[in-house]
Amino acid sequence: MNRSDAIEKAIAKLTPYFADRLSRNRTVCELHAHGEGFSEQHPPHAVVFAETTQDVSFALKICNDLGVPVIAFGAGTSLEGQINAVSGGISIDLSRMNKVLEVNAGDMDCRVQAGVTRQELNVYLRDEGLFFPVDPGGEATIGGMCATRASGTGAVRYGTIRENVLGLTVVLADGRIMRTGRRVRKSATGYDLVHLMIGSEGTLGIITEVQVRLHGVPETMAAAVCQFESLADCVQTAVQVMQMSVPIGRMELLDDVQMDACIQYSKLDGYRPVPTMFFEFQGGPEAVKEQVETVEAIVADNKGSAFQWSTRADERSALWKARHAVYWACLAYRPGHIGISTDAIVPISALTEMILGAKEDILASGIVAPIVGHIGDGNFHTVMLVPSGGDWAERAHALDQKLVARALALGGSASGEHGIGMAKMKCMSSEHDAVSLDVMRAIKKTLDPNNILNPGKLLPAVA
Missing domain, CATH: 3.30.70.2740 (Alpha-Beta Plaits)
Structure with missing residues (x-):
């Protein structure tokens, strides 16, 4: 059976199960043809909207039996072509899997479906005094963040998604459901399957649930902006802050061109188009005071301007909103x-x-x-x-x-x-030697022998 016939047969088997949750509409398929990064569009033949882990398992069993490609789709915010259906096939949209399943406030963890966004989770947690810190910008889903090993503005203090995941539910290529990891902060039992899946970009399995670590909302938060005449002085400031082990909350650099774009797009009045650092200090009042004094001294040594402060929540939000909008500021530029x-x-x-x-x-x-x-x-x-x-x-x-x-x-x-x-x-x-790539390909072959999971991504073909 050729691939085209196999895809049609898979769609015919999926249709009774998913009913109106399966779409072949051209517009719907085109919306699932690419992420936010620049690349050619590659639409799937059909999109199914999963609502449970069992939905994903059912779809994968059928597609695996027929050798039909499957691409997991979250919010469509990927930047390197991860969700393009380069071989056609079925896109499994997980955006409806958006439930917070449990919150364990005393242990500072929770379990969510893969389609929950970081913003949705933090709104849900706001009365608990807890938050989820991984902040790559945009409306990224937590499952997608795991798949691409996301990072973001908070990584300097809280780590990347990798450090903030305790466990996963993953549907393997043949439809089997794997639950790996526990709610404990460490374990010394067996292979680390949680972190094997993180960063695998949907090529080893489809993540449907995530157990994440949470953190307490800091007592004090203050944001500051500092500007430099020299890009070298700006960068060296960041290097020295890290070498001094200052537990800074966030630290972002914008060069003169990026700052010019942000000033125009986000109406950042009072700033100049020169190399700029955005800082956020977090902790108790005395800890924040100590952080600020240390960083101010480093800035002064590197000929930076005095801090322009934003201590009110709305001012801090506006500042970080401008940082997260840099892509749109660039396009408007x-x-x-x-x-x-x-x-x-x-x-x-x-x-x-x-x-x-x-x-x-x-x-x-x-x-x-x-x-x-x-x-x-x-x-x-x-x-x-x-x-x-x-x-x-x-x-x-x-x-x-x-x-x-x-x-x-x-x-x-x-x-x-x-x-x-x-x-x-x-x-x-x-970046990786031949042996490392061989091991990666062996893992892929073992978990996905029919190469249905996001084919044409991550691993280059053997030369």
Whole structure:
């Protein structure tokens, strides 16, 4: 049976079970053809809207028997082509799996379905004095954040999604349901299957439930903005803050171009288009006071401006809303252009060399590419703004490869949080040796022998 016939047969078997929760509507399929990153659209043949783990299990059993590709879809916010249906098949939309299943306030953990967004969870928790800290921006689902090993502005203090997950429910390729991990903070029993699944981008199984760690809402929070004349001084400030082990809540860098875009888009009155740091200090009043004094001294040593403070909740929210809106600010900065977003990460000690080198690469390319970064953990992003015609997209991808090569040469990684998807598969052979890639392929073959789970992603084909 050829693939086209197999897909039609799978759809025929899925239709009675899902009924009006299965759609072949062209618009619906196109909405599931891509994430937020720039890439070609690859729509699935059909979309099924799952509401339970059993729904996902039923769909995978049928698709596995027929060899039909399956792509998990959360909120569509991925940036490296993770959810594109490159081989067609069935998209399983998990957005209706949006229930908070249990909250264990005394143990500071909870269990959610994969389609719950971080914003929804934090609204649900607001009366508990607890919050979920992983904040990649956008309306990302927690299941999707696990699949792509998300990070974000809070990682410098609270860690990435990897450090904040205790357990998972995962549906394997053949429909079997695996529950792995416990509610305890550590365990020394068996292989670490929880973290095998985190970052697997839907290629080893589909995550349907997540047990996450929660944190207490800090007693005191204060945000500050500091500006610099020199990008080198700005980056060096971040490096020294980390080397001094200041337990800062959030620390974000925006270069002069990114700050110019944000000033115009988010109406950040009173700021100049120069390299800028956003800080957030968290903790008890005395702890915050000590953090502030230490960071102010570091800033002064690096010729930074005095802090501009935002202590009210609405002011802090507006400041971080502007930070999260950098992608849209970039698109508004060059109307009619497309934005190709990328990221890389290096050890803290190499950060100044990396950022200054990246700035040189960008200027040499002739591409407008603002720099913004979760600078406290060595991660930074560029949004390459190019016209839609000519060879600009190819030039942008060449710049991306140059930035990644620079990061790898400094002991870094091709991605700190966006993941691999389709767009960065070429980087895998540069970052991982042949034996590592062979082991990854062996794991994939064992768990998904028919290669139905998100084929064409993450692992490059054998040369």
